[in-house]
Amino acid sequence: MAGTDTATTGRGTLTGQPERSGAGTGGRPDGQGRIARLAPTAILLLGAFYCLLPVAWVLVAASKDASTLFTSSTFAPGDALVDNVAGLSAYRDGLFWRWMLNTLLYAGVGAALSAAVSGLSGYTLAKFAFPGRSVVFNVLLAGVLVPGITLAVPQYLLLAKVGLTDTYWSVLLPSIVSPYGIYLARIYAAAAVPDSVVEAARVDGASEFGIFRRVALPMMVPGLITVFLLQFVAIWNNFLLPFIMLADDERFPVTLGLYTLLNQGNTQPALYRFVIAGSLLSIVPLVALFLSLQRYWRIDLLSGATKS
């Protein structure tokens, strides 16, 4: 069945190899062939439908007012989207937008610092031979396997000792070091920065940091953008760390803020429409970032396809 399929539709391969001749049965797919050809597309579309369903729902639900949210048909849109967004924006003097800015700060600054630290460490581990290199690398690598989340409680207790809990630092600092980012940066530096270029710069008398800054770093940019994006999502996603560290809701990221709104919804159901509108608004920037930076997802790094 699938054999017939490839025989009849096997034109236009990836490599532009010469067209196979004589293997086909002369065009005209029979019924089975058509099913075999359509089934894969149907499965993919089913997957796409499943993944888009909650997003479609939140788009519709965000347009309903408090009374129709629980009464009208699920996918019947309302006309209260503007009201909901305005109501959410007015909630406690624009607290929601403060949460959005906080999230941007935690994820943006945290991921940028993480990419910088990963880049420098990865470059060093890839391009220098020094005593203790494999120890450092293996200990860092073991960090990939440590469930970060089990660290959060002792991190909180230690930061409490130095009075840093419930500050921006308490969420930012633990997010900077990413064992996985260092691992990726090392692979990328080994593959993208030729030894000869580094040596040539040394012969020219450049300082070691200058070599990193001006020679190696530009070559590592695509890999470091991947590290940045991964860490950005990881911080944006991390719920437990701010949940444990922060008490003052002025410093909350948007995930924690919406969670507390949801909790209050039990006693004030009117807040549910704010939660829904807020969910919609909070995913828009991240989806936009994803779609615009799609070509920077150097996932071949992640799958181990880049060999040094």
Place this chain on the structure above:
Amino acid sequence: MPTATPGVRRRGRRTGIPYVFLAPAVILFLAFFLAPIGYAGYLSLRKVRISGLGLGRGSRTEVFAGLENYRNAVTDSELWSGALRVLGYGALLVPTMLGLALLFALLLDRPRAQLARFSRTAIFLPYAVPAVIASLLWGFLYLPATSPLNDLLVRFGLPEPDLLGTDAVFYAVVNIALWGGVGFNMIVLYTALRAIPPELYESARLDGCSEIQVALRIKIPLLAPALVMTTLFTMIATLQVFSEPMTLAPMTNSISSTWTPLMKIYRDAFATDDRYAAAATSVLVAAITLVLSLGFLRLVQKRAFGQEH
């Protein structure tokens, strides 16, 4: 290593450089990885002794507890049921997620796949949605008052299921994690597939192999390293499940405060203020995760890690 003789002094100056360059990462790693692990280990061996009536300063002193906290943890039935729940959750989620991700990746990699770009983007999209927001969205989709499923069933006069009921809620959480993770794994596997030189299966196709045979006999074996990586990271993430049940909890009575081990750790540390029990449980969860990950890596003969030097 350079050979120039005037380099002796330069090299002498340079030997310190790698350590300076690694200092930021090492210091942060010490402060936020090793120190917390060490501190958790220390706390797990301590307890509070209350003298007298437990009133006033100095009546509560921290003392060495030996393995008491671990004994309590291991004999705690709540922790056990949470741990078993999470193991069952992983046993269901990891194969489903990786299986679907592999299926989608193979379908995208077919020659002349239709609507591939749209499907790929749509399936990857949930990765951009944080787990808390995903749980909020799905939570409302499950909630009988707002669920489209219930909406539909009522129209046909059928009985309404409670998707957040005691048994169903387990699958409800699995579904949220599946929704959030399948796209990312699909992209990783798909990218690995694109990196395979097409010549490797062109000749098989010429020999009359069907696409299914090409996928089973050539593509999947070549994907093994990427499958190992994605499985490992999915496993580690699975054992840490916290955000999804925590977010669903306000919407249902089916999720207790000790539903997963991490929720119990959180409750012990902050609600019942027993940081010693929380530390012992943290150490146990970390140890079990490490054993399972290393066991898995050994099982697949370290194909993914440590091969690149």
